[in-house]
Amino acid sequence: MTPLLKVQNITKTYGARIGCADVSFDLYPGEVMGIVGESGSGKSTLLNCMAGHLTPDSGEVLFDTRTEGLKDTVKMNEPERRMLSRTDWAFVHQNPRDGLRMGVSAGGNVGERLMAVGARHYGNIRESALDWLGRVEIAGDRIDDRPSAFSGGMQQRLQIARNLVTGPRLVFMDEPTGGLDVSVQARLLDLLRGLVRQMGLSAIIVTHDLAVVRLLADRLMVMKSGHVVETGLTDQVLDDPQHAYTQLLVSSVLQV
Amino acid sequence: MTESGQYNFAYLDEQTKRMIRRALLKALAVPGYQVPFASREMPMPYGWGTGGVQVSAACLTPDDTFKVIDQGADDTTNAVSIRKFFQHTAGVNVTEHTAEATVIQTRHRIPEQALGEDQILVYQVPIPEPLRYLEPRETETRKMHALQEYGLMHVKLYEDIARHGSIATSYAYPVKVEERYVMDPSPIPKFDNPKLEMAGIQLFGAGREQRIYAVPPYTRVVSLDFEDYPFEASKADHPCGLCGAEDTYLDEVIMDDEGGRMFVCSDTDYCASRRAAGHVGAMGVPVGEDAA
Helix, strand or coil: CCCCEEEEEEEEEECCCCEEEEEEEEECCEEEEEEEECCCHHHHHHHHHHCCCCCCCEEEEEEEEEEEEEEEEECCHHHHHHHHCCCEEEEEEECCCHHCHHHHHHHHHHHHHHHHHCCCCCCHHHHHHHHHHHHHHHCCCCCCCCHHHHHHHHHHHHHHHHHHHHCCEEEEEEECCCCCCCCHHHHHHHHHHHHHHHCCCCCEECCCCHHHHHHHHHEEEECCCCCCEEEEEEEHHHCCCCCCHHHHHCCCCCCC | CCCCCEEEECEEHHHHHHHHHHHHHHHHHCCCCCEEHHHHHHHEEEHHCCHHEEEHHHHHCCHHHHHEEEEEEECHHHHHHHHHHHHHHHCCCECCCHHHHCCCEECCCCCCCCCCCCCCEEEEEECCCCCCCCCCCCHHHHHHHHHCCCCCHHHHHHHHHHHCCCCCCEEEEEEEEEEEEEEECCEEEHHHHHHHCCCCEEEEECCCCCCEEEECCCCCCECCCCCCCCCCCCCCCCCCCCCCCCCCCHHHCCCCCCCCCEEEEHHHHHHHHHHHHHCCCCCCCCCCCCCC
């Protein structure tokens, strides 16, 4: 089986400071990978390198494209990479304001990716926008409201709908539940889990919240100071942490 | 040199005109592409047509006949002052008749009478970037033009339909030129959009934004739309009050404070020529009997 994403020796430095160093892993179709670590451990740098927002200093990010098979997205030309990020990839930002157009209605936000890949039938666009708003539990009568009129949780769900409408195969998520209160977080996680399983998505989730990865991720990668210190199945890593830092991380979780 | 001997022909110096002509040639070679140029200070405020004036200055020759219209009219402040400007600095012949002009500078209208192959239409453009209000970053919009990522333009039209039930954009309606670049046709009413495919040369100058773009003769210009909401060239549903024309773009004129109003052709030359030919509208009087 070919991996959907094959990351090899990704290194990114900011001057003398290390962003992330020598990270390699394979992600197979349908698999959800969690990346955890404290602030400044290089999680977001790694995610942005994979999603094409940052150019890594060295290393390869091979993606299994529909037409040409495994292809290095770092060396890929820009139009091709931007096309990928509109179709096969999705990126969910921590702050929905970064991922949404705040001046455009909810329906327009969901429809934008469809129109970007050539949809030119208003009725169909609106229908799939309605369908997706329903799937992320936003009432259909809010379709013409702007995201600024939505609550934080709704904005985040709208962002997810907007990203998934074109049926991507790989979703990058940067702290998707950050800044939401626990009950909203729980609903969002439930929703995400459902969508990921239904659509057979592969996802890479960056978070500092171990509860999130416990729920969503199949596999886990623990990062510290730009290096991967431990990898393995989620339950295995969380229940039987081997590395001292992972042990610290697991024992730091607050119990209610 | 003009009679007064104070200005170079058509105000601008020869080097500047060469620079603008180079930009114009490039713009004609790549229809719809916005070519940057070193816009000069002109003796009029930005927003009054500094871009159009510079393009006109670069195109004019001593043999040309020049016409200026502002919203279709020959007799408004903007049109009169620009016409006088070139009369003074270039000494060219001026006219109000569309058919006699070789260079026509326009603000917000295309003349009703179809232009021929020997005519140049120069537009004054306030905002050349059609994506400006959707994507404020110029670096990003340039990239979107380069990669033909025009989905965002349809988001604007989508918003129109979602909010108003139809495409409510009625001027500066975006078009795709020769199936490549999306272009803002300057704030002409969308009634004029079908006329963008014409025999004459169309040049667009944006002075403050320092951009020139062009549509060569017989170039395919398609107004963007949705399959189920096709483009419609709309106008006020009335005949002209003075000449009775039913196929022209109309201005609404408020007559009194009791709701009285009339619709008249915005193209004054076209309206006058129709009245001279004997057409009379519901509120007009036959030529010759006009008391005023």
